[in-house]
Amino acid sequence: MEPVTKFTTGVFDGVQNNTYPPFGGLIHTYSINLYKSLLESTITKEYFPPGSNNYLETKTFTTYNNKYLPSIQKTTYPNKSITETTYNYAQEKGNQLLINKNMLEIPLETINTKTVNGITKMISKTETVYPTVLPDSQTGNFVLPKSIASYDLVSNNSSTEINMDKYESGNLVQYTTKSGIPVSVIWGYNNTLPIARIEGAKYNDIGMYIIDIISKSNEDAVNPAKESSLLRAFDDLRKNSNLANYQITTYSYDPHIGATSITPPSGIREYYKYDTTNRLEKIVDTNNNVLKEIKYRYGKNMPLTYANSEKSQTFTRTTCTGNSVGGSYTYTVPSGTYTSDASQLAADQKALDDINVNGQIIANQNGPCMPTVSCSFTFSSTIGNPQYSYNGTTITNDTVKFYLSFSPLGIWQNWSGGIDIGKVGLACAPSADRVILHSEGSRQWKIYIDTTGNCKATLTSGTVDSSSQSPLNFNFQYQK
Incomplete structure (x- = not known):
């Protein structure tokens, strides 16, 4: 670090020379070393009884490879037994495809050993097989697991535990178990979540039977109120005679929250309930009986x-x-x-x-x-005896539903000046005078009803054809 005290009037052009640039300050030269903080060991002490000085101690030590990934985890227990887990990654297994894709953190091989009284035995060894070139017959253009193998502890010969047979859009849609049984996985909610597992069926053989549950799950993703339709579709899938020999498990969800129901092959559905903060609160059966309840406490x-x-x-x-x-x-x-x-x-x-x-x-x-009471209606002398008339006026719990229909044929009076049309029964007469604005087709009316039931209709907009048999319809409500 050197202070700049010499100034020049020349132009600094970036070319190495013995002069300083035309500005003052400090020129710094330094390096930064970055290191990862890796957990090397943990010691757990369990005190018996609590608060005493008596304890049992468990120690775990972890070593890392040159990519800062755990390579060996070794645990020593209070009885002096030791378990050790060794992880081998793409670098150790020589999978250049994973290395090129920078998929370095996936353990491809896991070896577990246990040492008791100084004698070490391997207790398990598993390997996850990934493609080495693309495209691949099982995974297509995706770098995804092809199979999971385990090793015989005596002969060290491998056998396939699960074979991933088929992927679609990166989702596993069929795998085969160690016993040779194919299992199909159906994806829904816009291809983001598994909604069904069908044991014994090959995926290519069931395509025509799963269209409805996929469609219903997509609808449920948009509108959670549609979940009941999805559950009915699940039930229909189980009842399909073409799938009678298969074991079917179905799942519904609230996306971004969790599963809302799981139905195993027995058909006995369980529902998952969440609290207001979207934490799982309880699991209930179809009768809302609590099967499991979760309580959260802090501090x-x-x-x-x-x-x-x-x-x-x-x-x-x-x-x-x-x-x-x-x-x-x-x-x-x-x-x-x-x-x-x-x-x-x-x-x-x-x-x-x-x-x-x-x-x-x-x-x-x-x-x-509340009883419904019918009310009579008596037409005035102005209306007389219409060629057609109907009265359906009723009262229920102090609410009058006024419904009167009659033909204006032969009524030549001026409706816009107001016409007394008659009198409604006393049971429906209001306790105070009422004025009701009523729309009837293209006509607008003002209806006046007094406390004795007298009704007057005034046309405020539109026309009435006195030569027409088409009825006038007064249909409205008011309080008694």
């Missing part, structure tokens, strides 16, 4: 317990029969009914879930059924 202190605030929703009874209609019923979940260790939002969501499941059911049991 050393006792967890906070959150209780729901009061939640309610109004429903309309839908089970009334005869000449009656359902009234309103408010279903309420009192505060403190549900709790959560996660958050207030999670506790409140449980209350809302209760409302969604039980609200309509309880409203149908306890909500009122």
Whole structure:
């Protein structure tokens, strides 16, 4: 590092010379060495009883190759036994294709040994086989596993555990197990997630049977409300007589969250429920019985317990029969009914879930059924006895549904000046005078009804043909 104190009026052109450039400051020359921090060893001590000085110690040591990848992991246990795992990568196995693709971190061979009383034995050896050139008959133009092999501990001869038979767009769609059974994997949700596994079937033989579940899963990816359609498609797939001899497992998801259901070959479906922070909360059966529940706690202190605030929703009874209609019923979940260790939002969501499941059911049991009463209508002398008329006016729970239809044939009075058309029955007469603005086709009306039931209709827009048999239709509602 040298301070620049000499200045020149010459032009610095980058050519080596004995003069300094025409600016002041410092010229620095230094190097930076970068190193990776690699975990070399860990020591675990388990104290018995807690707080005492008595402990059991387990030590793990890791060595790395020149690519900073673990090559040997050695663990010594309290009983002095030792396990050792050796990893060999593309560099050690000489797979130039993986090296050229910079896929250096994939263990191609794993060897496990165990030493007891000074005697070392190999307990397992597995190898994952990748292509060495592209294209490949199994993987196409993708660098993907072709097979997984294990080695006999005595003869050291290899045998194939799994053979990856076929890929499509980088997804494994068929593999064959050690016993020679083909397994097809069906991908959905726009080719991002496996939605079915069919054991015993070859992929090329089932293409015509899986179109519907793939299509339904794509719809579910866009609109989660479509999941029920996907589940029905899964059930139809199981019932297909052409697949009766195969074992079928199906999966549905909320993409970016997790699986929402898994149905094994038995057909007994399990549903996966998540909390408001998208963590798995519980697994339930088709009757919503909890099979497994997960609780989350953080830190050393006792967890906070959150209780729901009061939640309610109004429903309309839908089970009334005869000449009656359902009234309103408010279903309420009192505060403190549900709790959560996660958050207030999670506790409140449980209350809302209760409302969604039980609200309509309880409203149908306890909500009122309101009788519907028909009201008469007497035409005025101006209208007389129309060639055609119909009255369907009713009242239910103080709401009048006014419905009157009649032919204007022969009525020559000026509708725009207002015409007394008649009188509705007292049961439907309003408690205060009502003015209703009513649209009827291209015509606009102002209807006036007083407390005794007298009705006056004034045409505010459009025309009425007094020579026409086409009826006038007054259909509206008002409060009693």
